[in-house]
Amino acid sequence: MSRSAAPTGILGGTFDPVHRAHLQLAEDALERLHLGEVLWIPSGNPPHRDPPMASAEHRLAMVSLAIKGNADFRLDDSEARSRAASYTFYTLTRLRQLHGERPLVLILGADAFLGFASWHRWQDIFPLAHIAVATRPGYVLDAEQMDFQLRGEYLSRLGKDSSVLTTNPAGSIVTFSITPMDISASQIRARLGARQDAQDFLPSVVLDYIANHHLYSAH
Secondary structure, eight states: OTTTTTTTTEEEEOOOTTOOOHHHHHHHHHHHTTTEEEEEESSSOOSSSSOOOHHHHHHHHHHHHTTTTTTEEEEEHHHHHSSSSOHHHHHHHHHHHHHHOOOOOEEEHHHHHHTGGGGGGGGGGGGTTTTEEEOOOTTTOGGGGGGGHHHHHHHEEEEGGGGGTTTTTSSOEEEOOOOOOOOOOOHHHHHHHHOOTTTTTSOHHHHHHHHTTTTOOOO
């Protein structure tokens, strides 16, 4: 399959700020799931968490700078520009209309997937996209940890490998191993707020942007 016809990966989040683990996740997904591209979608108004510290404008700018060097990464600013709550179901509905029958792959961490049954219209997401669950090396998702309904969906939809992502436009679940990186946005915000060095966690262009715009600083 040509890269132009390969599945589109979808990576959403607040990206407050975008950091090296986000980039590594996207690169691992691109390679191990044989994606044609990864679409980065910063949220504007996430309904299930506290509002981001940085504005949508700043978060969009940081993601744009972080992914600029990779031709297989694209920025979608629709959610961040909208005042509506950022629900994945509506995001995927919009993307399905844009991409037709091209396979779409929603990239999630294992923790996010374990809470998937609490998402808005979560069962309606399966007809819109495949789900790829990122796990650390040697980790196996435990179906017994899942909500009863999610367990049923997981066991019935689980594919053996990424080849199932090209069989249909949506509906399968796959897992893939990622390069482990112990980085979190909250950790980075705390370091920056305390004026501690964060250069090991952030691309230099993002670190420069944060400094130039005085983001995440208590002063």
